[in-house]
Amino acid sequence: MSFPWANEYKPQHPVMQWVDERLPLPRFVYNAIGGGYPVPRNLNYFWNFGVLAGVALVIQIITGIILAMHYYASVDGAFNSVEHIMRDVNGGWFLRYAHMNGASFFFIVVYIHIFRGLYFGSYKAPREMIWLLGVVIFLLMMATAFMGYVLPWGQMSFWGAQVITGFFSAIPVVGEPLRQWLLGGFAPDQAALNRFFSLHYLLPFVILGVVILHVWALHIPGSSNPTGVEVKTESDTVPFHPYYTAKDGFGLGMFLIFFTLVTFFAPNMLGHPDNYIPANPLSTPAHIVPEWYFWPFYAILRAFTVDFLFIPAKLLGVIAMFGSIALLFFLPWLDTSPVRSGNYRPLFKKFFWFGLIPCIIILAICGVKPAEGKWILLGQLAGAYYFAHFLIILPIVSRIEKTEALPNSITEAVTGQPAAA
Template sequence: MSFAWAKQYEPKTALTKWLDEKLPLPRLVYNAVGAGYPVPRNLNYMWNFGVLAGFCLMIQIVTGVVLAMHYAANQAVAFGTVEHIMRNVNWGWALRYAHANGASFFFIVVYLHIFRGLFYSSYKAPREMIWLLGVVIFLLMMATAFMGYVLPWGQMSFWGAQVITGLFSAIPLVGEPLQVWLLGGFAPDNAALNRFFSLHFLLPFVIAGVVILHIWALHIPGSSNPTGVEVKSESDTVPFHPYYTAKDGFGLGVFLIAFAAMVFFLPNALGHPDNYIEANPLSTPAHIVPEWYFWPFYAILRAFTGDLTIPFTGIVLIPAKLLGVIAMFGSILLWFILPWLDKSPVRSGHYRPLFNKFFWFGFMPTMVVLFIAGGAPAEEPYVLLSQVATAYYFLHFLVILPIVSQIEVPKPLPFSITEAVLGKDKAAEASRTGTVDGGDAGTLPDGSLQPAE
C-alpha cells in the first residue's frame, strides 16, 4: 500500500547511499516495518499474533537445524539419538523442549490469528489473497508438525504415522498404492522415517517463503483494523515504527515469559507419555491420539461412524472412513472459499450484531467441543459430541454465515478510523460534506483541508 503522506527513506551517509543504490535492503525494511509503512492507528493486541507467528517460525527453524545435527533418521537408533540429545548434548534438553513446545505455541498463536481473522472478516476484499496464503501456511504447518511428531520414534510417533497415512487407503482405487508410496513400504519403517525427516527439515523453509508472500500481499491493501473501515486520511494512520514495534515488543515479551515457563517448568505438559516408550509395531497403545493441535480435525474424522448407503438396499455409496477423510480435509479447504461465502459489506464483527452472536455462542463453543472430543477416547458421549459439533461447524460456514450476511442489519459504522478512536472527526466530516463552518471547503494538494472564505 502506498500513501502520499508516507515518510520516504533518505540515506544519510555515503555508505548508506551507495548501499541504497546497489542493494536497497535498508529501504525495503524501512518501507516494510519502519516509519515508511503507515498502519491504522486503532490496531489492538489481536494484531500482535502475526509477528508472534513469525517469531515462532524462527524459533522452530533455528532449534530444528541444531537438533538435526545430532539426530539420525534410522529406526534402529532414532529413539536413542533423541535420548542422546536430551542427556549428552550441551543444552540439548533445552533445544528439544524449545522445539517441541515451540510447535505448540506456534499453533496457539496461529489459531488465535485465524479466529481474529474470522471475527474481523480479514478475508474480505481487497485482502482475499492474504487470507488464501494464510490457509496455505496453515496446511503446510500441519504437514510439517505431523512429520515432526513421527521423528522421536516413540509409540505415538509410530502408531500416529500408521493411522494418519492409513487414511489415504480410504480413497477408492488409488488409496492403498498411495499409502505405500507415502511410507515407502507397507508400514512405517526406515523409508518412512527418512522421508518424513527430509520433508520435516525442508517444509519450514517453504513456509518461510509463503510467509514472505503473505506479508507482500498484506502491504498491497494494507492492514485491516477493528472497525473494518478503510484508511481515508493521514490522521487515520501512524508509522509502524516506533508505535507498533513497541506494541509488538511488549506482546513478544509476554509471549516469551509464557514460553519460558512452559519450557523450563512444564516441558512435557502438552506431550503424550507413551512417546517416551520406543516404537513397537507389536504393541498397540490403548488410545492413539495425535498432538493437541490436530484434535478438532481428528474429531471431525471420527464423527462419521456409519456408511452412506442407498436407502432400503444396503448398497454402500461412500464408506464411513472415506466420509471422515473428506470431511476432515473439507473442514479446512472450505476456508479457501470463505471470502465468497460471506457477502456482508461490513467487515468487523463489532458492527454485525447477528454475526457476533453466532460467532461467540455458536462457532467458538463448537471449536471448544471439537478440541475436547478430538483428544478424548472414541466412546460416548464424545462420539455424539463430535458429531453434533461437526454438523454445526459445516452449517456455520455453508449455511448460517451466507444467510446472516444477507439478512442482518449492521450497526452504523464510524466515518473514519480517527472518529472511532478520538470521537467526531470534524475535519473528515467537513471533507465529506465540502463545508467548514457553513462555507465551501476544498482540499489542498498536500491533502489538508482548505479553509472556507
C-alpha cells in the first residue's frame, strides 16, 4: 500500500546508509512494519490474530526442528523415542508439550482469523488474492497437522492414518493406487512413517513461504478494517509502529499466558489418551477420532450413509469433506454485496451469528461423537446447512439485503467528525 503521506526511510548512520544502498533490507522492514506502513486507525483486536498465527508458526518450526534431532522414525522405535524425549532429554517434556499444544493454538488463532475475515468481508475486492493464499495456508496446515499426529505411533495415530488414508480408496480407478502410493504399501507401516515424517518436517517451511506471499499481497491494497471503508485521507491512518506493534504486543502477551497455562498445567487437555498406548494393528480402538481441529470436517465426511445412484456413500463423504474447504476459494465471487463489513449488513449478520457459527459448533460436536443415532442425523443437517449457507443463502442475501448507511470515512466512523481533506 503506497500513500503520499507515508514516511520514507532515511537511514542516518553511515553504516546503515551503506547497507541500505546495497541491500535495502532496512528499508523493506521499515516499509513493512514501521512508520512507512500506514494502517487504518480503527482496527480492533480481531486484527491481532494474523500476527499471533505467525508467532505460532515460528514456535512450531523451532520446537519441531529440535524434536526432530531426538525423534526416531521407525515403527519399532517411534513411540519409545517420544518417551525418551519426554523422560531423558533435558527440557524434552517442555519441547514436546509446546509443539503438541502449539499446533492446537495455531489452529485456534487461524480459525478466529478466518471467522474475522468471513464477518468483515476481508475476502472482497481488492483483497481476493490475500484470501486465496490464506486458504492455501489452511490446507497446508491441515496436511502438516495430520502427518504430525501420526508420528508418535500411538493407537490413535496408527488408526487415524488407517482410516483417513482409507478414504482415498473411495475415489474411482485412481483411489487405491493413490492410497498405496501415499502409504508406500497396503497399510500404515515403516514406509508411511518415513513419508509422513519427511513431509511433516518440510511443509512448515512451505507454509512459511506462502505466509510471506500472503503478507506481500496484504501490503498491496493494505489492511481491511471493521467498517469496510477504504482509506481516503491521512487522518484515516496511523503508522503501524508504534501504534499496532504495541497493540499486537498486548495480544501476544495474552496469547502466551494462555499458551503457557495449557502447556504447564493441562498439556494433555487437547489430546487423546489412546495415543499414549503403542500402536497395535491387531487392536482397533473403540472410537477412532481425529484431533479437535478436524472434527467439523470429519462430521461432514461421516454424514453420508446411503449410496446415491451409482455413487458410493464413502465417495460422497470424501467429496463433501474436500468440497467444504474448496468452496472457500470461491467465496469472493459468491458474496456479491458491495458492502464488506457484517456490521452494516443486518440480514447477513443474523445468518452468520445464528446460522453459520452454531452450524460449525454442531459439526464439531458430531465429529467427536460416535457415528450412530442422533449424531449422524445432526451431522447431516448441520452439513447441509453449511453448504447451503455459502452456496444458496449468501448469494441470495447479498442481492436482496438492505444494508445500513456506511460512514463516509474511517475517521468519521471513529470520531463522528468528517475527515480533513
